[in-house]
Amino acid sequence: MTYRYQQLEKWILQGIRDQRWPPGERLPSIRELCEYKQLSKATVMHALQRLEAQGILEARPKSGYYVTHPANTPSVSSRIAPPRPVTVSDLLLDIMQRSAAFDLLPMLNAGDLPVAMVSLNRCIGRALRRQKGSAHQYYDQPAGDAELRKQLALHAARRGWSTGRDQLCITSGCQHALFLALMACCEPGDVIAVEAPGFYGVLQLLQQLGLKAVEVPTTIDSGMDPEALEQVLTKWKVRACVLSPAFSTPSGALMPEQSRRRILELASRHDMAVIEDDIYADTGFTETPPPIKALDTEERVILCSSFSKSLSRDLRLGWISGARWHERIQHLKLVTQLASSRYLQQGVAEFMADGGYASHLRRQRSVLSARRDQLMRELSRWPHVQSFSRPAGGLASWVEFSPDVDVLAMYHQALKQGVVLTPGPLFSVSGQYRNCLRISFAHPWDEKRLEALAKVPQLIRHAKAGPIL
Amino acid sequence: MTYRYQQLEKWILQGIRDQRWPPGERLPSIRELCEYKQLSKATVMHALQRLEAQGILEARPKSGYYVTHPANTPSVSSRIAPPRPVTVSDLLLDIMQRSAAFDLLPMLNAGDLPVAMVSLNRCIGRALRRQKGSAHQYYDQPAGDAELRKQLALHAARRGWSTGRDQLCITSGCQHALFLALMACCEPGDVIAVEAPGFYGVLQLLQQLGLKAVEVPTTIDSGMDPEALEQVLTKWKVRACVLSPAFSTPSGALMPEQSRRRILELASRHDMAVIEDDIYADTGFTETPPPIKALDTEERVILCSSFSKSLSRDLRLGWISGARWHERIQHLKLVTQLASSRYLQQGVAEFMADGGYASHLRRQRSVLSARRDQLMRELSRWPHVQSFSRPAGGLASWVEFSPDVDVLAMYHQALKQGVVLTPGPLFSVSGQYRNCLRISFAHPWDEKRLEALAKVPQLIRHAKAGPIL
Known part of the structure; x- marks a missing residue:
């Protein structure tokens, strides 16, 4: 299904590509477009504003909409749209809720459990069997089990981040930690800088908390661009920046130390909180890199993480280190959920203390790296690909096709064939990335998954050949 | 520690009791009080406003503060204070976080686990052992495990509430459910009607969500007074009413069917949401009464509950039935926490399907009823007691002492002796109930607990004899 504004958007894009309106040219007026295409003013405005948000058009007061310079070489500044309330369209919401949790195929529940999971479950x-007396009649302390926090602090020390158990609070996963972080340091209406492309879970949180997003461009190998962030901070008062410096989704980029230091300097100068989504750090193929939090001398970096990407998504155990907001965060956890399961935390703490987690990570690193290599070989044979990321960690690659490939059309076509794709527009609030896909290598390339992957090239060709209004 | 405003409050109360200012009399002016007691204007105002909130004083514009009619026979209307933002004092916050989870004694982790817990843990x-393949690499659906929801719907049917699994969403406990309910149907600044005395967890939620509380008086045997609620609704626009009709904390009151129907009529007439905290229902000594939700024909009752009071506080599993807000609630759960543990839900579902939960409740009902009886015998021998509740379910009794017993002083004195009390002011936003205590019978009356209980009469005598400024 395509909305009228989307049809108009496509038509204008095609006209720009065909040089009907070359760079610098004024577009027909809103009234002219309404009459010519028989559309309402609201529909025309919607399409023009979306193109403006993508940096393709530029609004000049009392004059009209002009074509900016070619989309393939935009300067960073022209790509930054002003802060906006987040409104996730129903279509994207549906994709997020029903399919975004899957990669290529729906869940299969067969085969042997990995050895690490067997010993974790033990x-x-x-x-559970150690529970005594009436311990189950008491809530755990809001901060969480002290032994688990100790093990997490030891794990942090091994990656160059020196922290203590008192600086950690256990949560119900990383999304819960991000929620607590935003709730603790922001107020409705505040502007939050996010990665573009970036994690859709953060965008939905901003929407629910009434926060505005300003999208900061990232590159597929080094993450958020500090120069772009600086431009944003010069223009707008930004309360917090959410970023994922280690193997962020969707591209798997690893932010270099220089950029990290630069971002902390900017945060200090502009009095901004930094919310570090650390969830992919332990998926690094050679090691777990240190977090930005390790460089934080001003108590302004809130680190959020969990076991979901590195061990199990079904544990629902994460953690947060809340810097100057830590006490408030712990209180918010208490108020919104009281506590976490004590027995579960004790089980995971024992697994870590036994060395089970560290040896799992050692095995996992080479497994993931091999899965990535196999995906890279496939991607290099796909048609109409302009670029794709080759991450050193994480669970996915970001593929950019030529601009006329429409991945939303492709998504629907793929679903009919039982293949689940994760379309680019999920990763933005401004409808960008309609020619991009995230492809996961989180799962083994078994026969069924390879079959699904083999269907994608034909889907790309079809999406490119699709009719343009 | 007593603050200056508290000292002044006590002094004024004493003067009222001594008939220095009889009912209808004007109090000295603020300036006079400042000079006479050598206090700042802010301190004097604070004390006067607190006494006004308790219905002891009445402010008449351009005239001053007047003593209302005697506190022991107030009409309902004089006891209702206007809606106010909730500010929990640091002292109460501290009590809530550190001690309110305990009753009489800190946690003891010894002795045998109850038979129900052993089979639940199995x-x-x-x-856990049934986990296969890569199931642990997928998040559960936001609504929660279908089999657990089916078992909960079957359990609901047995108590006269006909519901379906699609109307239930699994949460991380009842507090999490209450949070989702308030988040879904209210906006910051909205007025929420709460029980007085009522559950402190709700008061803290209101504070964090920027909601205002209006306290509706309850009675110790039948819960929230519908007539008082009607007066509140006539005066103020109330967005939602949070109430616990079955064995509410602190008194254990059970709301009669007539009051339930009356409250639903009022909710309908004033377009108000009803948030039903159902957490104690399964602790009923003879049966689990039906919820108000069973009478809801307009999709305006949100039911919140969990296994914490009836089975285990360490499971962190609750549920919510969100009426017309259900879809939004499920989305909020997704956005703030993604999912719940699938294996855990499956384990609890199996326990319920095996009949383990039903037989646990059968045993538990008579155990709790005997524990209540033993507490009642003790309470009837305590000094300075004016009344106490004799609940037919729940885990506590509400004890009201003569007005000059100060339970906050008693709380501190008790802590020094290793006894943990739950003081009355925890259960109100307006500093009421300084002469009330909640006493729990959640735990077996073993020797240590009986020893702690035996210390209370002396503590009462001491708190009554305490110096009054």
Whole structure:
């Protein structure tokens, strides 16, 4: 299904590509477009504003909409749209809720459980059997189990981040940690800088908390661009910046140390909180890099993480280190959920203390790296690909097709064939990335998954050949 | 520690009791009080406003503060204070966070686990061992495990509430459900009607969400007074009413069917949401009464509950039935926490399907009823008690002492002796109930607990004899 504004958007884009309106040219007026295409003013405005947000058009007061310079070489500044309330369209919401959790195929529940999960489950089982007396009649302390926090602090120290158990609070996963972080340091209406492309879960949180997003461009190998962030901070008062410096989704970029230091300098100068989504750090193929939090001398970096990407999504255990907001965060956890399961935390703490987590990570690193290599070989044979990321960690690659490939059309076509794709526009609030896909290598390339992958090139060709209004 | 405004409050109360200012009399002016007691204007105002909130004083514009009619026979209307933002004092916050989870004694982790917990833990262990393939690499659906929701719907049917699994969403406990309910149907600044005395977890939620509380008086045997609620609704636009009709904390009151129907009529007439905290329902000594939700024909009752009071506080599993807000609630759960543990839900579902939960409740009902009886015998021998509740379910009784017993002083004195009390002011936003205590019978009356209980009469005598400024 295509909305009228989307049809108009496509038509204008095609006209720009065909040089009907070359760079610098004024577009027909809103009234002219309404009459010519038989559309309402609201529909025409909607399409023009979306193109403006993508940096393709530029509004000049009392004059009209002009074509900016070619979309393939925009300067960073022309790509930054002003802060806006987040409104996730129903279509994208539907994709997020029903399919974004899957990659290529719906869940299959067969085969053997990995050895790490077997020993983790044994630890959890032992913790359950160790329950005595009326311990189950008491809530755990809001900060979480002290032994688990100790193990997490030890794990942090091994990657160059020196922290203590008192600086950690256990949460129900990383999304819960991000929620607590935003709730603690922002007020409705505040402007939050986010990565573009960036994690859709953050965008939905901003929407629910009434926060505005300003999208900061990232590159597929080094993450958020500090120069672009600086331009944003010069223009707008930004309360917090959410970023994922280690193997961020969708591209798997790893932010270099120089950029990290630069971002902390900017945060200090503009009194901005930094919310670090650290969830992919332990998926690094050679090591777990240190977090930005390790460089934080001003108590302004809130680190959020969980076991979901590195061990199990079904544990629902994460953690947060809340810097100057830590006490408020712990209180918010208490108020919104009281506590986490004590037995579960004890089981995971035992698994870590036994070395189970560290040896799991050692095995996992080479497994993931091999899965990435196999995906890279496939991607290099796909048609109409302009670029794709080759991450050193994480669980996915970001593929950019030529601008006329429409991945939303492709998504629907793929679903009919039982293949689940993750379309680019999920990763933005401004409808960008209609020619991009995230492709995951989180799962083994078994026969069924390879079959699904083999269907994609034909889907790309079809999406490119699709009718343009 | 007593603050200056509290000292002044006590002094004025004493003067009222001594008939220095009889009912209808004007109090000295603010300036006079400042000079006479050598206090700042802010301190004097603070004390006067607190006494006004308690219905002891009445402010008449351009005239001053007047003593209302005697506090022991107030009409309902004089006891209702206007809606106010909730500010929990640091002292109460501290009590809530550190001690309110305990009753009489800190946690003891010894002795045998109850038989129901052993079989529940076996079910959870089996669910862990049944995990296959890469199921742990997928988040559960936001609504929660279908089999657990089916078991909850069957349990609901047995108590006269006909519901379906699609109307239930699994949460991380009842507090999490209450949070989702308030987040879904209210906006900051909205007025929420709450029980007085009522659950402090709700008051803290209102504070964090920027909601205003209006306290509706309850009675110790039948809960929220519908007549008082009607007066409130006539005066103020109330967005939602949070109430716990079955064995509410602190008194254990059970709301009669007539009051339930009356409250639903009022909700309908004033377009108000009803948030039903159902957490104690399964602790009923003879049966689990039906919820108000069973009478809801307009999709305006949100039911919140969990296993914390009836089975285990460490499971962190609750549920919500969100009426017309259900879809939004499910989305909020997704956005703030993604999902709940699938294996855990499967384990609990198996425990319920095996009949383990039903037989646990059967045993538990008579155990709790005997524990209540033993507490009642003790309470009837305590000094300076004016009344106490004799609930037919729940885990506590509400004890009201003569007005000159100060339970906050008693709380501090008790802590020094290793006894943990739950003081009355925890259950109100207006500093009421300084002469009330909640006493729990959640735990077995073992020797240590009986020893702690035996210390209370002396503590009461001491708190009554305490110096009054």
